[in-house]
Amino acid sequence: MQEMILMKDQVAKLFTELSEEYNVFAPIKDNGYIAYRKITNVEEIEFDYFNSKIPPKEILFPQMEVLFEYKTDGKNVIEIEDRKDLDEKNLLFGIRPCDAHSFVLLEQFFAFGNYQDEIFLKKKENSIIVGIGCNSPKSTCFCTSVNGYPFQKDDMDIFLVDLGDKYLVEAVSDKGRELIQRFAWLSKASKADVKKGQELAKKAEDLITTKLDLTNTSECLESNFSNKIWEEISENCLGCGSCSFLCPTCTCFDVIDENAQYENRGRRIRIWDTCQFCLYTLHTSGHNPRNSSIERCRNRVLHKFSYYPINYGLIGCVGCGRCIQACPVNNDLREIIKKINNIKTKEEENIIA
């Protein structure tokens, strides 16, 4: 399909036409950080941004989410109410390629096996992703090491390229094509616009300097489960959990009941949890299968780079670099991977010796 042009000053018009049908989520400035929020006014949208602090995963898998609500007669439950808002349509605007890819991983995970997480899946089904290429990736970005690149559009419905005062608009999926066709007022892109987009893509890719070789990482992780290297890797980890709370592919949650005691009602909610916390795996008996930070750090890395590939045939990391930016002790996932890749097998060591 022919690329189109959306002038930045036309976004307001676009928003007006969309907001009746969709909950529009877009990047805004929230307490000094970029965050994806449901917008009510197009003025709120932040057009000049790198990426959000908390990944847009929170739109479809929020930090706190109601599983169901209930009414009691003071002691016993008398009625359970299911979620009623899952059919609402969502438009996610300005999603970066790494985060767009995270939705593919999340969907794969929540649909996997005999049990489907309908809460996430329904929301995902009712969402349309309008993504945008990264003109200037940061030093912590490493999407090109995990099968991505700054202008990767495959995981989006509509792909935008920021050309300064305008966007180059391309429909990627049928869903995206259908939506674009509704806006007859969009102008066609010129050859120069398309060429500029290609140049930006090339320039962006050159800006990513990290190049990790993940070819053998999964096997390497599996065979080095008991390697002493994990002591070194986890030595300065504080167990704060920032890496996983800000990770676009982390899905773990806790479930608790919240009661409005005097109103005879309540709700069961899920809240993000992390394998970096000691309580996460603590049995009631006091036994804890992952009792120290060695096991917990190892679990995070293996989950993304070994268990994910084994279970779903995908790498469980999108290379957004949020865990690297947020770590208070500068533990760098890229360095961890390099250390793992550099573990020599006994045979290799013998040859060298």
Added chain:
Amino acid sequence: MPNPYIPMLTIIKSIVSENQANDIKTLELEFKNEEDYNKFNYIPGQFAEISLIGKGESPIGIASSPTEEGTIKFTIKKMGTVTSGFHDCNIGDVIGVRGPFGNGWPVEDMKGKDIVVIGGGFAFSTLRSLITYLLNENHRKDYEKITVIYGNRDPGEVLYRDILEEWKKHDNIEVVLTIDREVEGWKDKVGFVAPIVKEVGPSSDNAIAVVCGPPIMIKTTIAVLEELKFKDEQILNSLEMRMKCGIGKCGRCNIGNKYVCIDGPVFSLAELKKLPAEY
């Protein structure tokens, strides 16, 4: 597909205190909707997420056997908020149930074999389910000799006393009870489970051993079973793990790339040896 986190509602039909300390109770639950009961098709060894709505949810092994129709049973030790809540319940109270979850004991693969059931302490509930199932008149002919070895700290901790006596009356079953230290009036064995298994000496020929209990008991018992020439594939364990969802989504029950809630809780020793020792 419906919201998988919504429990079915059941009513407590009976409550039995199982031990002298009165911290283990068996709740018998009846489904509020018959449709839910009909959908609740389970095999021994599976578990359910049972909840006291307003307090929370816990994964608990199903103590009843599918052959005991009409209700389901859970044996619960009073430990934390939710399990203490269950202990405070009365007949008629409402309990939420989601499940059945997990793989359960491989009752089909166990057909035609001698079954050696070894249990210690209160981890006996899904073994109760299994033995009840095996002894059912429709199933008994499918299995050969049944040996049950069940150990406890003292006589007051022995669960399901009435049903244990019933089992003894069946043919081709050996029920061996043991307690850790001698107590006046105790007529059965005295000693830890592992040496008693050695003493009983079940044959490993065409047999499956099912082992459930505290980690130290499992460890010592497996050593004895290996002496008795049981192969890793012939030894089954049921693992416990902290869980929230029961459907492989909340994350915490993983051992390597497997989730105890959906890939387990039953694993053969051969399978466990392939997994990292993070359990």
